[in-house]
Amino acid sequence: MNAVEVRDLSRSFDGRDILRDVSFTVGHGEIFGYLGPNGAGKTTTIRILLGLLAPGAGEVRVLGRDLAADDDARARVGVLFENNGLADRMSAADNLAYYAGLYGVDDPGERIDDLLALVDLTDRRDEKVGTFSTGMKRKLGIARAILHRPEVVFLDEPSSGLDPGAQRMVRDLILELSRREEMTVFLNSHHLDEVQRICSTVAILAGGRIRAFDSVANLTNASGRPVVTITLAGPGERSRAHDIAAELPYVMACEMEGGSLHCTLADPGTTPDLVTALVGAGFRIEEVRRSSRSLEEIYLEHVGQTEGGA
């Protein structure tokens, strides 16, 4: 059973299709990036998954349950929307204590102390949240979202409105939480750099449809570009290195540029074989680097197609 399952999900508002036949799954323990331009339907998908909106057609499951009709299942899920869900006139500790009461957290005092230490807000625990910076509120919002040790946490644009330093802080925090709390993270974002750095799988939503759904590694290692760049040490007979590589059956294309050999491989897993062949032919290798497309290129390719054609 997957942590999140979406099958043929469609939803329209006032006659306008927002989601059309959206399907994807998120495995347990994954950090999943849900990408798309503003208005693509990302937040609508999250709201449907959380049971806040009904699906027009199709089926959604979180931990195998329908959150709209299941209070107990909602206790196993955490969520951070853009507004953090905090009361400005209450202290950081009181805000967390409130949610601890709603979720029935055991030994809330210790858990709150732990989380405030984790998000580096122990010194501000008794100060009103209204006096906090946007970044501090976001950190406290994340602490609130995971207070009850959810198995799945939905983060809706967690870096929105933050400066680069705070964005990095939130990114590191998500990674730390995923590792420490072993939870599935559903990250709704259009910060492509952030998603590429921390997510294992992504889905790109545009025009209400899923345009791509795969692991970040598979998407960024897509064919059509050099996959491996090998820098040769010393002058040597470089044209011979090119000829040797070009004759290998798993090398689809090969090009020598300066001291570097760019090879497009049929399978990225054959990189060691290529290196062995070159070393066996007497070449000394200084560096082997796997080149890939950035998530941004892939995203723009899919979103651009949609905006141009849909």
Add this chain to the structure above:
Amino acid sequence: MNTFAVIARREMKLALSNRSVLITAFIFSIWFPVMSTLGIAVSAEGDAMTVTAGIATITLPVAIFLGYIFCADAFLREKRDGTIETLLCTPVSLQRLWEGKVAGITVPAYGMMLLSVAVSAAAVSNFTGVSIITEPLFLVHLVFVVPVWIAAAAGLIGAAQFALGMRENQILGFVFIFGFFFIIFTLQSITPGGSSLSTTVEGVLAVAGLLLLALARFIAGRVTRERIVRTIP
């Protein structure tokens, strides 16, 4: 602690920390009742029973308005800033959320109401020499009828604020208040001895307040999460 108490305690805390709401509530619950009671005392020519009945009559409109003022912070603000969306994702039912909020509003509004009665009585005693009669019916009115009407007003207005959009809420807030005023004055005018303190009047007001509270609870139970989320600005 159960979720009802958790929500109610938090709403009370927030209500008591909102300076602008407290100032508005204080001005309205002191100025209007004191002035009205002094007027009644002068026209009643020192009749303590008439003054007491006058205070009882004034308490209900004031209670309703206090419920409305505190609702704006507990229901409307959380909808406007989107906090309600996070609360709807907790394992707490919407009806329990509504119940906790209504209880959390009713307590400080009721406290303000009692303060209002005390100040009115003191002012009348000081300026006219008339003492308020602490007869049982007046105590029943203060202890039972007034909090029920505060809860009914807060409950109905809160349920409407959950279900309606921001613009509709701006318009309908006052419609609800005047609707409540209309119900009270209609009940008092059709009940024998309506403007005085009587068992019949207090009984009718108590039953009507409980029915309105039950209606509010029914409506709150019919509001859906989708309805609330789709009316968040």
